[in-house]
Amino acid sequence: MRSQTGLLRTRRFLPFFITQSLGAFNDNLFKQALILAILYKLTLGGDRTVWVNLCALLFILPFFLFSALAGQLGEKFAKHRLIRAIKLGEVAIMAVGAAGLVSSHLPLMLLALFAMGVHSALFGPVKYSILPQALRADELLGGNGLVEMGTFLAILAGTISAGVLLSHQGYGGAVSLAIVGVAVAGYLASRFIPPAPAASPALVLDWNIARQTWLTLKLGLGQPQAVSRSILGNSWFWFVGAIYLTQIPAYAKQWLHGDETVVTLILTVFSVGIALGSLLCERLSGRKVEIGLVPFGSFGLSLFGLLWWWASGQVPAAATPYDWLQLLAIGPAWWVLASILGLGVFGGFYIVPLYALIQSRTAEGERARVIAANNILNALFMVVSAVLAILLLSVVRLSIPQLFLLVSLMNVAINVYIFSIVPEFTARFLIWLLGHSMYRVSHHGLEHIPEHGAALLVCNHVSFVDALLLAGAIRRPIRFVMYYRIYNLPLLNFVFRTVGAVPIAGHSEDLAVYQAAFERVAAYLAAGELVCVFPEGKLTTDGEVDAFKGGVNTILQRSPVPVIPLALQGLWGSFFSRAPHKGLFKRLWSHVAVVAGEPLGAEESVPSVLRERVMVLRGEGR
Missing domain, CATH: 3.40.1130.10 (Glycerol-3-phosphate (1)-acyltransferase)
Structure with a gap:
């Protein structure tokens, strides 16, 4: 019986882990660098937030357009070769992005951002469908935990690195070297991924985007209830997560009276929480896919969301914004940080078993397309969450803590529905308890x-x-x-x-x-x-x-x-x-x-x- 971290010493997991972590790091390094350049570096007319929102749209749009195709590709071709081709494409995309950064050419950078969205959309289904081929059944949950940990820590590292590199005068060259270098390293790591044969090599590709997207969604939501409702639960997690993460910068400024280092502190605490929860899943589940952790994670998401709402408004205002060290010296701020850490930990308990269940209970010949359906729904839920947040904050005039309260109560209602439709979740929770x-x-x-x-x-x-x-x-x-x-x-x-x-x-x-x-x-x-x-x-x-x-x-x-x-x-x-x-x-x-x-x-x-x-x-x- 190999420990969870022991997978990091195996060739069947480590090269893949490095490849996907570098990809997540590069996505966020380039995207955050572009956003910061728009806000602080480039000469632009009009409202800069329009360009920032356009960046978000360009990155998420490919998940609607190309996830269905990605699912087909993940079934038809050997996954290790497909990953290498995708990673080689990342090198070319980052070269275009680097040219845009060096020349301060915004359209070129936006083109590269859209292309990176395509890269991520193509990589998602193969990323999760290769795990059941590479890992034993008793390693699947632990492997998923490591992947989620690596992904969130890579996102955090990429976001922080962008801020550090943009603080220098010659930011274009520094960021360019970083993104191209990381892309090359990701491709080299992918060369060591062991063979993973195609699940359905005879599959005929359908290039009709609209039709195949609809058929892919039907395939995913037409799976047995435990799988289809796990897909919905997974997408709901990204709905909730997108609302929390999107509001963090404004919350840090308005409710914690902090500067940009406080935003980084909150993101760090949340990412560390997700990493801890993801790693603890294997220990709490006894090395098997234990969906009994999902109700436990859902309960924690609501509990700590309510605690975050309750703890808000207790940090006193100051003449100048707090930095992260000054904030840590204020007692009420620790309740907020504890809430965010708890959200991350229980988010890991919630999301990791759902991913593992989808992988383990889906037929091998359909697995990549089912994960593609999951990615399409994730993107849809994240867009809906953004629209809903804008309406509630701008039209209904809720405060950010009130929005958190509403989301926590919605989380209770949505998961009660899911667990009532699929009582296996509740039954396994009682057994686990x-x-x-x-x-x-x-x-x-x-x-x-x-x-x-x-x-x-x-x-x-x-x-x-x-x-x-x-x-x-x-x-x-x-x-x-x-x-x-x-x-x-x-x-x-x-x-x-x-x-x-x-x-x-x-x-x-x-x-x-x-x-x-x-x-x-x-x-x-x-x-x-x-x-x-x-x-x-x-x-x-x-x-x-x-x-x-x-x-x-x-x-x-x-x-x-x-x-x-x-x-x-x-x-x-x-x-x-x-x-x-x-x-x-x-x-x-x-x-x-x-x-x-x-x-x-x-x-x-x-x-x-x-x-x-x-x-x-x-x-x-x-």
Whole structure:
């Protein structure tokens, strides 16, 4: 098991990471340098903010125009070759931009900015669709976390570097050398990306922009609900993020009474927060794509957005604007900075699992186009956020903190809708919360559980939350067979229904439920899924493993699949067990282990043998 940062020592990830980070750095270095040149350096007539807004439009427009084509290219051609071609194009684009900077030729610089938007639009789908090809399933979330961390830190570094370079007299030459040099370095790094074959080499390219954009959106939003709503959730994040980031300069001046260094301070705190949240995702998720973090991230986005609104207006005005060091000496400013840091951290919790889910649950032959659909929607949501912010601030006359309050409340409403449409998010959150609150769960031998294909898991039955703990520990979705009275428990029933559990009753207790259970189990196994049974048929009343019943034989006679024995350790005596003298706080935060053994063939998986294997795995840790 390689650590998350260990990916940075592998050729299958490091060259790609460097390539995409340099691209994000260069985008923002050139764009910010152009904006600062328009505001402070170039001789222009009229309102300079019109030119600044034109820059924003020129950079975002290619995502509408070319994302659909980019998705097709990402499917048809080998991704490593496509990345090299795109990065070679970046060198040419930056050469044009450099010529514009040196000669102070604004149309040439705007042309280069539009071309860089095209470059980024083409790079986006291949950037995210190559990760599932390069990384193992248990590395996907960590890899996405590193990519998001690198992207936001590169954006920050590019923005700050532009300000530093523009402060010099010969800014044109300095920026030109930087952008061309970074583009060349990005191309050289791309030469080391390992081969990533084309997913659909026979795909016929459709050059009709409008038609293909519509078809790409239909493909993305026509995916299974977990994927399509993840795309919407992802785009909503960029809607919220665009509103916050766009208002930072004006907020720093009007509400923190700061100079341009305060803007840099806020951007730094936000970017560091995103980086921390992105890196923490893997640790909190147990190295698997854990969408239970998404509701957690959404809650934090609303909470810290409300805190930012509450903390605003408490920094006293001054005769001259504060610089960042002076601002740090003012107590109320720390509440604002803490809010911004929290927004970044929980933004990482929110966005990284969504990207990983889209990648992992989309067919390889459609992945680049689905990510292209996501990019189109992201751009659309960001444009809508800009229009909405202008209307609310200029027409409705909201203050910037009031805008933040409204966005935080909208975030609650939008995500309640998404989570109600796809209850898997909420169910996984409850499972994740249980495994990170009442218990400290460790895992042993889970590599014996196959990554693909059908298998039957058998486990001892100690508590009412056994299924939830197993679902939180094992990377693949599991269909649990459980006693129907446990299945129908309040609150837990919502989780069990959402994860596709199978209620079962005794043969003499309810024949219809009994027969329907075996039919559903056979269907799940025929579809290549994991099914878990508790062969004791009831919770243990003394902490020991009771005799296994014959239901396993009935399942295997119809579906002869591999059988993996499992054992739960440390649950006896907890609140959800049937141990005598238990209490709500007894063994709170106790250590629980999930242990898996080597697979057995269907022919050797008789109840007595399985019980013996489970008892050995459990050991003395009942």
